[in-house]
Amino acid sequence: MPEEHAHIIPYRTFLLVWVALLVLTGLTIRAAQFHFGALNVWIALGIATLKSSLVVAVFMHMKYEQPLFKLTLLSALAILAIFVGMTFLDVLYRS
Amino acid sequence: MSGHLHKDYTGAKFGMWLFLFTEVLLFGGLFILYGVYLARYPKEFVMAGSQLNVWFGGANTLVLLTSSLFVAMSITALRRGAKRLCLGLLGGTVACAAIFMINKFFEWSAKIHHGIYPGSAHLKEMLPGEMVFFNIYYLTTGLHGIHVVIGAIVLSWTMVFIKTGRVNAGDWVILENAGLYWHLVDLIWIFIFPLYYLILH
Numbered sequence: 001m002p003e004e005h006a007h008i009i010p011y012r013t014f015l016l017v018w019v020a021l022l023v024l025t026g027l028t029i030r031a032a033q034f035h036f037g038a039l040n041v042w043i044a045l046g047i048a049t050l051k052s053s054l055v056v057a058v059f060m061h062m063k064y065e066q067p068l069f070k071l072t073l074l075s076a077l078a079i080l081a082i083f084v085g086m087t088f089l090d091v092l093y094r095s
Numbered sequence: 096m097s098g099h100l101h102k103d104y105t106g107a108k109f110g111m112w113l114f115l116f117t118e119v120l121l122f123g124g125l126f127i128l129y130g131v132y133l134a135r136y137p138k139e140f141v142m143a144g145s146q147l148n149v150w151f152g153g154a155n156t157l158v159l160l161t162s163s164l165f166v167a168m169s170i171t172a173l174r175r176g177a178k179r180l181c182l183g184l185l186g187g188t189v190a191c192a193a194i195f196m197i198n199k200f201f202e203w204s205a206k207i208h209h210g211i212y213p214g215s216a217h218l219k220e221m222l223p224g225e226m227v228f229f230n231i232y233y234l235t236t237g238l239h240g241i242h243v244v245i246g247a248i249v250l251s252w253t254m255v256f257i258k259t260g261r262v263n264a265g266d267w268v269i270l271e272n273a274g275l276y277w278h279l280v281d282l283i284w285i286f287i288f289p290l291y292y293l294i295l296h
Contacts, residue, residue: 032293044289076116
């Protein structure tokens, strides 16, 4: 039996996260009914990011992983952010 | 399993995560396409997006979130020695995958019935922005749907391993990795749902 991973996450933790995810889904549907203009997309993205953080941290156990995993996750997200950032630098500021 | 087999849990999980990062970049590319065209055709995106059925998208969100819960709980069940509960939870996940795909089938059928599918004559008559929206909608949800099917197959396969005892309370990394894949499928949908189905109603 591997010595790492000794931590067994209780069912209750998962159920709480699931409830939080449902509440956030309700919130994102509700928020879409108001017209905030361009802000709508940012609210949707913000809630989606919060939901995915919960999934990654608890459902995918990232919270309990070694620093190597967390650092790699951060670098992958940084690479994605660079792709997005460079694309929009071109798209939004092309004269 | 024999004791000679060297098991590297960290390596196995890390490999899975590296694969998932490539998946994130793959779908990331599709979301960049969405973002670029949203910036170019904001009005058309709202017009096209409001034609998608929030109920289909919402129902599938509930189905996927619940399926993710089942997978997460199945690992706890297996490690606590509750093999039958674990198999039941995984069976529930595969059932959720089936419900998701049935929903998707009806959703796409309705759209195709209305002449909205890539390359259709009706789509060509639409505004360029609307056409782009529906094309990337089919591309993104289609690729995601393929992932749902693959995830269901991988989880079913893992269920066989659990039944035969190859995956057990002391050796569960295969279930762990299959679960990670399934959660990724859920993660992608968490972004697809608001961006495609909720864009201004």
